[in-house]
Amino acid sequence: MAGAEWESLEQCLEKNLPPAELREVKRLLYGKETRKLELPSRASEAALEGDFELQGYAFEAAEEQLRRPRIVRVGLVQNRIPLPADAPVAKQVSAIHERIEVIAEVAAMCGVNIICFQEAWTMPFAFCTREKLPWTEFAESAEAGPTTRFCQKLAKKYDMVVVSPILERDEEHGDVLWNTAVVISSSGAVLGKTRKNHIPRVGDFNESTYYMEGNLGHPVFQTKFGRIAVNICYGRHHPLNWLMFSVNGAEIIFNPSATIGALSESLWPIEARNAAIANHCFTCAINRVGEEFFPNEFTSGDGKKAHHNFGYFYGSSYVAAPDSSRTPGLSRNRDGLLVAELNLNLCRQMSDIWNFKMTGRYEMYARELTEAVKPDYNPNIVKE
Amino acid sequence: MAGAEWESLEQCLEKNLPPAELREVKRLLYGKETRKLELPSRASEAALEGDFELQGYAFEAAEEQLRRPRIVRVGLVQNRIPLPADAPVAKQVSAIHERIEVIAEVAAMCGVNIICFQEAWTMPFAFCTREKLPWTEFAESAEAGPTTRFCQKLAKKYDMVVVSPILERDEEHGDVLWNTAVVISSSGAVLGKTRKNHIPRVGDFNESTYYMEGNLGHPVFQTKFGRIAVNICYGRHHPLNWLMFSVNGAEIIFNPSATIGALSESLWPIEARNAAIANHCFTCAINRVGEEFFPNEFTSGDGKKAHHNFGYFYGSSYVAAPDSSRTPGLSRNRDGLLVAELNLNLCRQMSDIWNFKMTGRYEMYARELTEAVKPDYNPNIVKE
Numbered sequence: 001m002a003g004a005e006w007e008s009l010e011q012c013l014e015k016n017l018p019p020a021e022l023r024e025v026k027r028l029l030y031g032k033e034t035r036k037l038e039l040p041s042r043a044s045e046a047a048l049e050g051d052f053e054l055q056g057y058a059f060e061a062a063e064e065q066l067r068r069p070r071i072v073r074v075g076l077v078q079n080r081i082p083l084p085a086d087a088p089v090a091k092q093v094s095a096i097h098e099r100i101e102v103i104a105e106v107a108a109m110c111g112v113n114i115i116c117f118q119e120a121w122t123m124p125f126a127f128c129t130r131e132k133l134p135w136t137e138f139a140e141s142a143e144a145g146p147t148t149r150f151c152q153k154l155a156k157k158y159d160m161v162v163v164s165p166i167l168e169r170d171e172e173h174g175d176v177l178w179n180t181a182v183v184i185s186s187s188g189a190v191l192g193k194t195r196k197n198h199i200p201r202v203g204d205f206n207e208s209t210y211y212m213e214g215n216l217g218h219p220v221f222q223t224k225f226g227r228i229a230v231n232i233c234y235g236r237h238h239p240l241n242w243l244m245f246s247v248n249g250a251e252i253i254f255n256p257s258a259t260i261g262a263l264s265e266s267l268w269p270i271e272a273r274n275a276a277i278a279n280h281c282f283t284c285a286i287n288r289v290g291e292e293f294f295p296n297e298f299t300s301g302d303g304k305k306a307h308h309n310f311g312y313f314y315g316s317s318y319v320a321a322p323d324s325s326r327t328p329g330l331s332r333n334r335d336g337l338l339v340a341e342l343n344l345n346l347c348r349q350m351s352d353i354w355n356f357k358m359t360g361r362y363e364m365y366a367r368e369l370t371e372a373v374k375p376d377y378n379p380n381i382v383k384e
Numbered sequence: 385m386a387g388a389e390w391e392s393l394e395q396c397l398e399k400n401l402p403p404a405e406l407r408e409v410k411r412l413l414y415g416k417e418t419r420k421l422e423l424p425s426r427a428s429e430a431a432l433e434g435d436f437e438l439q440g441y442a443f444e445a446a447e448e449q450l451r452r453p454r455i456v457r458v459g460l461v462q463n464r465i466p467l468p469a470d471a472p473v474a475k476q477v478s479a480i481h482e483r484i485e486v487i488a489e490v491a492a493m494c495g496v497n498i499i500c501f502q503e504a505w506t507m508p509f510a511f512c513t514r515e516k517l518p519w520t521e522f523a524e525s526a527e528a529g530p531t532t533r534f535c536q537k538l539a540k541k542y543d544m545v546v547v548s549p550i551l552e553r554d555e556e557h558g559d560v561l562w563n564t565a566v567v568i569s570s571s572g573a574v575l576g577k578t579r580k581n582h583i584p585r586v587g588d589f590n591e592s593t594y595y596m597e598g599n600l601g602h603p604v605f606q607t608k609f610g611r612i613a614v615n616i617c618y619g620r621h622h623p624l625n626w627l628m629f630s631v632n633g634a635e636i637i638f639n640p641s642a643t644i645g646a647l648s649e650s651l652w653p654i655e656a657r658n659a660a661i662a663n664h665c666f667t668c669a670i671n672r673v674g675e676e677f678f679p680n681e682f683t684s685g686d687g688k689k690a691h692h693n694f695g696y697f698y699g700s701s702y703v704a705a706p707d708s709s710r711t712p713g714l715s716r717n718r719d720g721l722l723v724a725e726l727n728l729n730l731c732r733q734m735s736d737i738w739n740f741k742m743t744g745r746y747e748m749y750a751r752e753l754t755e756a757v758k759p760d761y762n763p764n765i766v767k768e
Contacts, residue, residue: 031650192766239623240749248763266415274658365624369750379632382576
């Protein structure tokens with residue numbers, strides 16, 4: 001049942017478990033319960049009309065004397081590609097812009113302050129094909145491409161920070177490609193960009209033939225709603241990637257992704273959540289939804305027959321908190337908007353309780369890693 | 385229901401979910417299903433007689449042409465302290481030795497090659513009290529103490545590697561204390577020791593008033609059954625600790641722990657499992673069981689009244705594999721022995737599939753961490 005026919009883990013548990021047992025299962029699986037957010041009815045109606053799921057949850061923090069609650073609402077968007085992958089490039093981009101515009105409007109109704117779209121959101125995830133045209137035509141300038149201009153308009157209109165993960169064409173450096181997230185301030189200005197630091201070489205994720213590992217390090221963006229960072233897709237498997245964003249001060253780390261059931265579905269609830277716990281921050285894991293079919297057949301390096309589809313993107317986007325709690329996931333089979341209200345004070349509160357940054361012994365690890373990467377490194381192995 | 389009255393997540397799901405839904409929930413929560421091990425009936429009978437749970441599971445790997453399967457059986461032991469914490473020290477130690485001897489014998493019947501006991505297994509977890517006597521009297525020499533001699537006997541008798549986490553008295557260095565795991569070869573020789581690298585300062589975990597952060601780095605022990613390491617308790621919250629054991633070649637990392645429901649139960653299924661995924665190795669998370677009452681009342685730094693008990697140790701020991709699968713947990717309320725059959729070939733197979741060590745960019749992180757720990761570090765924050 002790894003395809004669309006199964007809606008979500010949460011829905012299954014809610015349906016089948018008696019209330020007392022459900023409470024205990026949720027405590028073990030999701031930590032402290034998140035409060036359901038009351039969202040405006042016109043938002044729910046618009047979501048119904050637009051045929052996408054709308055869910056809202058709130059994380060709370062203890063009251064403090066000297067800091068007021070720092071409340072921010074994030075919006076996570078997961079979606080199918082609205083047109084088939086063999087439609088003309090320009091039409092596909094327009095259709096996806098239109099689709100996202102509808103969802104962003106509902107996000108605005110729900111008071112979302114920071115919205116993040118899925119990885120490479122303007123295009124099908126075509127890197128499985130290893131073909132260059134037409135897919136590389138979806139690449140755009142991070143600073144001045146049509147998608148960035150589209151997001152700037154949204155940002156300004158709704159006073160909303162927009163995180164826009166795209167395929168970037170870097171004209172200033174020999175026209176190379178990058179997997180990039182553009183961060184647009186609520187003022188409408190491009191605040192900056194960050195690049196995917198770790199590139200997969202697994203299954204049909206042939207991205208290493210399109211772009212290289214990011215060269216921008218671990219920037220954190222100070223927005224008026226809080227300090228955010230973007231760990232793109234495969235970077236979530238690398239605990240050090242999350243760590244460095246956190247060391248640089250990120251309070252919310254978005255993880256826009258594109259990943260399929262057969263490969264990663266049992267990893268999905270683990271990794272972003274572990275990162276939220278280990279780094280005393282919020283993490284927002286976003287995955288696309290549905291199946292994408294490509295015009296030319298391709299093989300998957302697994303000895304199986306050539307085929308046209310990449311696999312099933314299982315959605316299930318969620319937000320995890322530093323106190324180990326998390327929201328339920330969006331569904332596995334529908335477009336959706338997840339609204340989460342965060343109190344950013346929770347980050348420092350959890351840090352003061354658990355002290356992982358203080359007990360982390362980073363000097364030791366800097367030293368040990370520096371040694372370990374040397375070609376003549378002699379691992380510490382004790383033998384009889 | 386954070387106490388003893390609730391047996392386990394798995395038992396609740398098995399009881400309530402229809403078979404098809406159960407299969408899907410397990411796929412999402414536990415990855416690829418682990419095979420139930422057939423254990424000798426005399427082992428089951430002995431476990432019944434000894435009043436402890438016995439479970440067995442096997443993880444499989446693909447066949448290779450040049451390497452034979454590298455099969456190893458590990459045994460994870462979780463238990464209550466058999467005598468109350470106010471019984472005389474020597475009696476408590478004898479009683480726990482006797483209890484463990486019974487469980488180890490059953491482990492031997494089940495063909496266990498490497499057995500690991502819970503953190504500070506010879507004593508109640510008395511560090512909540514902040515009292516020194518009588519608790520520090522449980523400390524022993526790692527090389528020549530009575531508990532090490534006891535484990536050497538077991539190791540030799542059963543041709544079994546024994547991982548024995550104790551409170552260590554280091555007579556060679558000013559009689560200081562350490563939280564240490566002694567690794568005893570199947571030959572009966574002390575192969576070496578490893579020390580808890582990260583010491584908690586959270587809730588009633590007042591261990592920082594007893595011993596300091598370990599000074600032995602990240603040793604890996606080459607046993608005849610495979611390369612093992614020991615990440616003691618609070619070290620599981622630190623992804624870098626797992627990483628360095630793995631960089632040094634560990635195929636199995638044991639995580640002997642002592643942790644309570646109110647603090648960590650929703651973190652428990654996440655952290656060791658994330659480590660197994662991120663580091664392409666097996667991890668074995670072990671927690672003690674039950675409640676421990678101390679003679680003198682103590683407070684918990686939470687504004688609540690003084691009390692005598694530390695909280696509920698929730699057991700739930702489990703093994704996680706590099707392919708993101710895991711065993712069910714032992715129960716939350718009974719002593720238990722979890723036998724897991726591992727095919728260590730799975731580690732390199734998963735590494736070849738996912739490539740996290742290759743795509744990990746450790747040079748970059750060594751450089752970034754080296755900068756980040758400097759007192760005048762300027763975090764990479766982008767402002768408008």
